[in-house]
Amino acid sequence: MQNQSTPIKQILQGLYRDDIVKVQGLVRTFRQSKNVAFIAINDGSTFESLQVVLGDGLGDNLYEQLGTGAALEIEGTVVASPAAGQSWELQATDLRITGPAGSEYPLQKKRHSLEYLRSIGHLRPRTNTFNAVFRLRSFVSHAIHRYFEQRGFYWMHTPIITANDCEGAGEQFRVTTLPRITSDDDFGQDFFGQPASLTVSGQLEGEALATALGKIYTFGPTFRSENSNTSRHLAEFWMIEPEVAFADLDDMLDLAEDFIISIVQQVLEHCQSELNFFEQFVESGLLQKLQAVSREPFARITYSDAVAILQKCGEDFEYPVQWGADLQAEHERYLCENHMGKPVFVTDYPADIKAFYMKLSDDERTVRAMDLLLPGIGEIIGGSQREDRHDVLKKRMEQFGIDCHAMSWYLELRRFGNQPHAGFGLGLERLLQYLSGMGNIRDVIPFPRAPRQI
Amino acid sequence: MQNQSTPIKQILQGLYRDDIVKVQGLVRTFRQSKNVAFIAINDGSTFESLQVVLGDGLGDNLYEQLGTGAALEIEGTVVASPAAGQSWELQATDLRITGPAGSEYPLQKKRHSLEYLRSIGHLRPRTNTFNAVFRLRSFVSHAIHRYFEQRGFYWMHTPIITANDCEGAGEQFRVTTLPRITSDDDFGQDFFGQPASLTVSGQLEGEALATALGKIYTFGPTFRSENSNTSRHLAEFWMIEPEVAFADLDDMLDLAEDFIISIVQQVLEHCQSELNFFEQFVESGLLQKLQAVSREPFARITYSDAVAILQKCGEDFEYPVQWGADLQAEHERYLCENHMGKPVFVTDYPADIKAFYMKLSDDERTVRAMDLLLPGIGEIIGGSQREDRHDVLKKRMEQFGIDCHAMSWYLELRRFGNQPHAGFGLGLERLLQYLSGMGNIRDVIPFPRAPRQI
Numbered sequence: 059m060q061n062q063s064t065p066i067k068q069i070l071q072g073l074y075r076d077d078i079v080k081v082q083g084l085v086r087t088f089r090q091s092k093n094v095a096f097i098a099i100n101d102g103s104t105f106e107s108l109q110v111v112l113g114d115g116l117g118d119n120l121y122e123q124l125g126t127g128a129a130l131e132i133e134g135t136v137v138a139s140p141a142a143g144q145s146w147e148l149q150a151t152d153l154r155i156t157g158p159a160g161s162e163y164p165l166q167k168k169r170h171s172l173e174y175l176r177s178i179g180h181l182r183p184r185t186n187t188f189n190a191v192f193r194l195r196s197f198v199s200h201a202i203h204r205y206f207e208q209r210g211f212y213w214m215h216t217p218i219i220t221a222n223d224c225e226g227a228g229e230q231f232r233v234t235t236l237p238r239i240t241s242d243d244d245f246g247q248d249f250f251g252q253p254a255s256l257t258v259s260g261q262l263e264g265e266a267l268a269t270a271l272g273k274i275y276t277f278g279p280t281f282r283s284e285n286s287n288t289s290r291h292l293a294e295f296w297m298i299e300p301e302v303a304f305a306d307l308d309d310m311l312d313l314a315e316d317f318i319i320s321i322v323q324q325v326l327e328h329c330q331s332e333l334n335f336f337e338q339f340v341e342s343g344l345l346q347k348l349q350a351v352s353r354e355p356f357a358r359i360t361y362s363d364a365v366a367i368l369q370k371c372g373e374d375f376e377y378p379v380q381w382g383a384d385l386q387a388e389h390e391r392y393l394c395e396n397h398m399g400k401p402v403f404v405t406d407y408p409a410d411i412k413a414f415y416m417k418l419s420d421d422e423r424t425v426r427a428m429d430l431l432l433p434g435i436g437e438i439i440g441g442s443q444r445e446d447r448h449d450v451l452k453k454r455m456e457q458f459g460i461d462c463h464a465m466s467w468y469l470e471l472r473r474f475g476n477q478p479h480a481g482f483g484l485g486l487e488r489l490l491q492y493l494s495g496m497g498n499i500r501d502v503i504p505f506p507r508a509p510r511q512i
Numbered sequence: 513m514q515n516q517s518t519p520i521k522q523i524l525q526g527l528y529r530d531d532i533v534k535v536q537g538l539v540r541t542f543r544q545s546k547n548v549a550f551i552a553i554n555d556g557s558t559f560e561s562l563q564v565v566l567g568d569g570l571g572d573n574l575y576e577q578l579g580t581g582a583a584l585e586i587e588g589t590v591v592a593s594p595a596a597g598q599s600w601e602l603q604a605t606d607l608r609i610t611g612p613a614g615s616e617y618p619l620q621k622k623r624h625s626l627e628y629l630r631s632i633g634h635l636r637p638r639t640n641t642f643n644a645v646f647r648l649r650s651f652v653s654h655a656i657h658r659y660f661e662q663r664g665f666y667w668m669h670t671p672i673i674t675a676n677d678c679e680g681a682g683e684q685f686r687v688t689t690l691p692r693i694t695s696d697d698d699f700g701q702d703f704f705g706q707p708a709s710l711t712v713s714g715q716l717e718g719e720a721l722a723t724a725l726g727k728i729y730t731f732g733p734t735f736r737s738e739n740s741n742t743s744r745h746l747a748e749f750w751m752i753e754p755e756v757a758f759a760d761l762d763d764m765l766d767l768a769e770d771f772i773i774s775i776v777q778q779v780l781e782h783c784q785s786e787l788n789f790f791e792q793f794v795e796s797g798l799l800q801k802l803q804a805v806s807r808e809p810f811a812r813i814t815y816s817d818a819v820a821i822l823q824k825c826g827e828d829f830e831y832p833v834q835w836g837a838d839l840q841a842e843h844e845r846y847l848c849e850n851h852m853g854k855p856v857f858v859t860d861y862p863a864d865i866k867a868f869y870m871k872l873s874d875d876e877r878t879v880r881a882m883d884l885l886l887p888g889i890g891e892i893i894g895g896s897q898r899e900d901r902h903d904v905l906k907k908r909m910e911q912f913g914i915d916c917h918a919m920s921w922y923l924e925l926r927r928f929g930n931q932p933h934a935g936f937g938l939g940l941e942r943l944l945q946y947l948s949g950m951g952n953i954r955d956v957i958p959f960p961r962a963p964r965q966i
Contacts, residue, residue, distance in 0.1 A: 065726075082757070084724070084929050102757070103726055127929045129929040156931045156932065157928070157931055158929075164928075178921075179921075181924070184724040184929070192721070193725070195668075196668065200667060212647060213653050214650065215750055215958060217959040218735075219685070219748055231687045232690075235737045239691070240694060249739075250964060251964040254966055263959055266634035266637065267646070269538070270638040271556035272519075272537070278733065294672055303556070304536040470634065472611070473614070474617050474618075474635065504669060504721060507673050511704070512704040
């Protein structure tokens with residue numbers, strides 16, 4: 059057998075007509091009829107599998123080991139396929155099984171529930187569904203890096219272990235090396251000599267880096283210890299957080315819109331096999347939804363206008379709509395799905411329901427915040443212009459009970475070379491749910507972390 | 513003043529001759545002479561600063577606020593510069609200070625020690641040194657993604673919070689939401705219902721993904737709670753871990769060599785300003801070192817041959833050289849700096865000093881492991897072919913005291929669709945030390961984490 063193997067992706071592109079090649083991968087399906095057998099083999103290089111024909115009784119003593127899930131190497135000749143639905147197939151001349159899967163293999167040919175597949179996280183990437191999801195995840199992640207790099211942003215790694223509590227939300231995991239914790243005094247003996255947590259956002263450190271480098275973004279894991287078992291929450295998820303010096307809220311609306319549209323367009327162009335699979339098996343109408351989003355400008359309304367619209371619309375909401383209260387999922391969905399029929403930026407939220415670092419407007423009731431709401435999924439991006447006035451920021455921190463001494467470095471950014479700046483955060487998994495139609499966020503990350511799930 | 517600003521990078525490329533542009537950034541230096549003043553302004557778009565000429569007494573009432581570190585917006589005309597060392601300068605016509613820095617600004621014109629700068633992590637990115645380091649860090653990180661994406665690798669996010677202990681080393685941070693821990697029984701009430709830690713490697717999960725997707729890599733944070741205060745250790749660092757199905761150790765040597773050479777070549781081509789700065793102020797001879805590495809094949813020797821060389825060389829080592837003992841830093845340096853004079857792969861280490869998952873050779877004394885040693889920095893990559901025989905792996909796990917029940921999923925990869933596979937791990941910060949010459953690893957990551965440092 060040859061030393062070098064050939065990616066199935068290239069074979070299906072027609073680059074190897076009549077050539078003898080070696081392929082390596084896993085059996086997706088196996089069927090035999092008389093003196094010939096057919097294997098669909100997948101090597102991960104593309105979503106599609108390659109049909110292999112075992113003629114002349116080749117490997118017929120191995121048929122028992124050739125079931126779904128077996129790993130093998132096959133050498134053969136690439137020929138135009140007479141079968142429907144495929145252009146190329148491999149006429150095998152040599153075959154080597156590196157590992158059969160056997161009758162106990164949990165992924166037999168039949169379809170499995172997503173719940174069941176979650177219980178075998180080490181094997182589910184071998185199914186069509188998760189193969190498509192994780193290939194999409196990788197493509198989108200690369201596309202995000204390309205997007206920012208091409209626009210002069212620096213990828214900055216902000217710390218994962220932190221002594222800050224960015225949102226003041228208290229939903230943080232503790233990080234410790236202490237075998238026992240009997241009082242808060244113990245943390246003086248801990249690895250960092252003080253309490254330490256997993257970050258909920260890289261924004262604050264990102265601001266420090268943006269003042270020096272102009273345009274930066276983070277792309278890394280973030281953590282919430284929220285005890286919620288929903289299809290939209292993970293304890294560990296990946297965030298993208300751009301931060302731009304000399305920028306205001308309008309700049310962030312423009313950036314976020316251009317960013318989302320660019321990613322959707324690239325996915326439409328480069329992930330056709332995966333999208334077709336999702337359209338057929340996961341979300342009917344997915345392609346149309348994505349095409350629509352990639353064409354039209356997003357709507358932009360203030361929170362106050364949104365409240366007025368919701369109050370007048372005559373809809374029977376479960377939660378009351380009242381200026382000063384946070385918008386609930388049902389309100390957000392009504393706004394973008396029913397009222398606007400497209401993605402909507404809601405801006406200028408009441409100061410009391412948003413974070414301390416958002417810039418207070420002249421009305422002193424609202425902050426220059428924005429949420430991007432997408433039809434079918436709700437909030438996907440949250441951002442703001444940052445409060446750049448030292449005295450106002452300090453007062454807001456005190457109001458929110460933030461320790462100004464521990465956060466003096468953050469205040470100092472407003473004392474030395476202060477500048478208007480703004481940024482936003484995007485949850486990668488929410489975006490992937492939107493792009494794939496997958497209903498449960500635990501199905502768009504390889505190894506989901508949630509309460510009692512690890 | 514114009515709405516849109518222009519990146520200084522583009523101005524210095526000569527794209528705006530005689531145009532009126534606006535620039536935004538921080539003052540690096542300010543000097544005045546009679547009725548004219550000069551500002552060197554940096555906006556992060558490039559390592560270089562732009563000289564701005566304030567003629568006709570423009571802003572002379574603001575001179576006090578124009579010291580190093582002030583943030584400002586300037587409009588003016590781009591003209592060919594009569595001064596040496598620069599091609600273009602800006603003749604300012606309008607000036608707005610968004611934030612002065614004042615006399616208390618910690619980064620005045622004089623040079624500061626790296627130790628001092630570590631104590632002001634939020635401001636040190638504004639210095640030339642850290643501007644160069646973090647720009648290099650971003651470039652290299654992007655180049656790493658490009659390298660793997662172009663070769664058909666998928667970027668996979670393996671979990672950060674884990675119940676595995678990959679290396680069996682016990683140097684892991686605990687992750688918990690318990691306010692008090694008085695006994696190990698408490699972990700039943702913890703967020704995940706069992707003990708959880710920060711990952712030391714994404715390899716094991718990466719193996720599961722490689723069996724399905726063929727070629728994957730991770731690029732994410734990893735953690736060691738090792739209590740070592742050295743210039744080569746961090747508690748939180750970023751790792752790149754490719755994992756390849758149907759691959760053996762030789763494939764990994766080829767991949768690692770091609771990868772390192774590719775990154776070095778790209779840095780030489782695209783980071784000239786930064787490298788020139790490092791050459792002048794950080795490591796004399798850096799450019800020559802990198803050019804040499806990018807040209808010549810790396811050496812490859814077995815551990816047994818390395819031991820023989822070291823025993824015969826006549827060098828007076830602090831630690832004895834003995835087959836079965838780990839190579840010390842002094843031995844590694846001798847091998848690549850003195851004996852070979854270039855990067856060296858050492859392969860086939862004694863089984864007893866390497867991890868349980870490495871493939872046992874037929875001699876049953878060595879495993880198919882490799883370390884890549886670089887002159888001046890030592891080990892930068894560690895990898896291996898993985899043990900793919902179920903019974904051998906199980907025995908090794910038992911020998912190493914690994915809980916086979918908790919790790920049954922990992923063993924199952926050898927039961928279902930087993931295949932030879934291999935991978936390696938690279939520490940991003942070690943690579944950046946090598947590329948920049950920076951002596952302390954805490955100076956190549958924006959916010960370093962180490963014992964009692966957070």
